[in-house]
Amino acid sequence: MMTDQNLKQAFLNSAYKVMQIEHETIAQLMASLDANFADVCTALLNCKGKVVVMGIGKSGHIGRKIAATLASTGSPAFFVHPAEASHGDLGMIGKQDVVLALSNSGESAEITTILPVIKRIGAKLISLTANPQSSLAGLSDIHLLVKSTQEACPLGLAPTASTTAALVMGDAIAIALLEARQFSAEDFAFSHPMGSLGRKLLLRVKDLMHQGDQLPLVKDNVTIADALLVVSQKSMGFVAIVDTDGKLCGIFTDGDLRRTLDKRIDIHQTLIADVMTKHSVTIAPDMLAAEALKWMEEKKINGFVVVDNSNRPIGAINLHDLLQAKVL
Structure with a gap:
């Protein structure tokens, strides 16, 4: 044996x-x-x-x-x-x-x-x-x-x-x-929409972004406290700020909040426009979700405001949305 x-x-x-x-x-x-x-x-x-x-x-x-x-x-x-x-x-x-x-x-x-x-x-x-x-x-x-x-x-x-x-x-x-x-790889993805390649090559930001009532959005004349309520309600980790024409003029994130509190600013009196981050990075709705994820990794940020051709916010997307969709 x-x-x-x-x-x-x-x-x-x-x-x-x-x-x-x-x-x-x-x-x-x-x-x-x-x-x-x-x-x-x-x-x-x-x-x-x-x-x-x-x-x-x-x-x-x-x-x-x-x-x-x-x-x-x-x-x-x-x-x-x-x-x-x-x-x-x-x-x-x-x-x-x-x-x-x-x-x-x-x-x-x-x-x-x-x-x-x-x-x-x-x-x-x-x-x-x-x-x-x-x-x-x-x-x-x-x-x-x-x-x-x-x-x-x-x-x-x-x-x-x-x-x-x-x-x-x-x-x-x-x-x-x-x-x-x-x-092409994109042709292959159409035959495999549920596979990882399909998700990478077919899913676009507009397919995953939060929009309408889910969009974290405030005007530039509200206070920090009012903006924080929207951040909390929408659970995106940031809020987009628009001017009187409805165009994006800045963004306020959890990181901005920490820096604001360090300066002992009165959040009930100070306008969000005074502390927001101007010229924030935005993305277009037709961008591939996989590319948006790459941008997040490169720029070390957790979310984007999605804008149209007139720089008006139409959506928002964060890292959690992309990971949940298995865009890896």
Whole structure:
């Protein structure tokens, strides 16, 4: 019986062998790339419909991932289970679509059964198999050889290196198309609005700012005490001060209050205009929330007054708003 130490080493040795086999598989895949890859990318780039990905078993799991990657990087795609396709889901495929079929053997019955219908529909057929002489490869408009010389499984049974090869090829196709489409980070964010990238590239100050009755705002002729009531009520940590024309003329923050108290100024008699910070930093409503956060960090302040083109306050935003929205 193995000792704990020997068992740990056996685990590490096994992991190394698997990774080495799959590493060699990817190297072989790179060496086998040919003009067919470019043809596949061209066909998908020119597709007027959708990319329909198919696969059964482990190839199906890889196919789902490839479809998701294509869809999120600018190539509209979805996965259709080939068994369900023969029971009505073939109606999801149109003549302007491109079918991307995955099968290591190229002889998966669930796929080969529906090939005549796909051909009759008129959709272009692209296949990824390890056997260029297979039924699937022979009926395809374009065939990509995706082959591994051995599986990482010591029994040679569990799809491991072969699925890795298919996954890598799918990623290579998706990224080649992304680059050809000049797909940007902002385009990616639109497909991931709930992710951190989406929040950074889509959320703007106007989406998060306090406005209307929530805006901490006073006129320049009120006392410090009156202004402090607004600071307390609005819980923003500052108040914006406007002149008789409604234009921003200053800001009063918690820091300004501490400095005012140090000078022993009578807050019930002194006007807020006499102690406010003039020429404060402001931001526009269309600024990205992530950029506003960066400004706060650089300028070491906790909030901004949001102004329009006439320098009139229309909103306010602070560090808590940005952190709550997870703009990190």
